[in-house]
Amino acid sequence: MPNFLTLLNLSCGVLSAIFMISSNAQITTTTVTIVMVLMIISLVADFLDGMVARLMNIGSPIGKELDSLADCISFGVVPGLMLFSIFNHLSTDFIYENENLKISALSLFAFLVPAFSALRLAKFNLDEDQSTYFKGLATPSNTLFIFSLFSIYYNKGQIINPEIDTYLLIAVSIVFSILLIIDLPLFALKFKGLSWAENYYKYIFLIITIGLVAWLQVAAIPLIILLYIIISIIFRKEITK
Secondary structure (H helix, E strand, O other), rough: OHHHHHHHHHHHHHHHHHHHHHHHOOHHHHHHHHHHHHHHHHHHHHHHHHHHHHHHOOOOOHHHHHHHHHHHHHHHHHHHHHHHHHHHHHOOOOOEOOOOOEOOHHHHHHHHHHHHHHHHHHHHHOOOOOEEEEEEEOOHHHHHHHHHHHHHHHHHOOOOOOHHHHHHHHHHHHHHHHHHOOOEEEOOOOOOOOOHHHHHHHHHHHHHHHHHHHHHHHHHHHHHHHHEEEEEHHHHHHHOO
């Protein structure tokens, strides 16, 4: 059962990649919706596979490695393709172009995301200190951030404005790739108990998150991820206790 969920995660990631590659420069709101649904299924499957393995007491080294391989596709390659698509849409000069594929020089920044995601997942597999908190930004969180920009861009035609968007995406590609591998403690939403004293910074995060989602919907995601990082920095000592 856990491996089935992991393979479901992987399959949805592959399907997302196929939809974006086949659409090439013609990403539509329908494509964005399909990718969003597949991403949600991947996220849910990724959350459940480990939980089911623990509940059934059937965790295995193969399951752990398979999980990372699936995550590398769904939360590494897919967000990289999202950035690749936007960079190409913003570009007018291409280093390679035919009727099926365009590659701009700017779009090469997008390849940082799958590369650093793979490095982060490899580090995670070897690090035994990340049972109660993460070191660096988890790949699903990074994917949510990038998807929100992808969704905003293709639904509104821009993120901020065309002149700023290119520089914003270059910064996102570099900064968030670094965040994937940096040894910055970031809290995990795991609760040993429900008391306010033990979890107050998590409750603060959840309350603000609910308010932001109700107010801004998908546009809230970048703010939520930034809030998550800021709260983790402020409460660093509590996180690493």
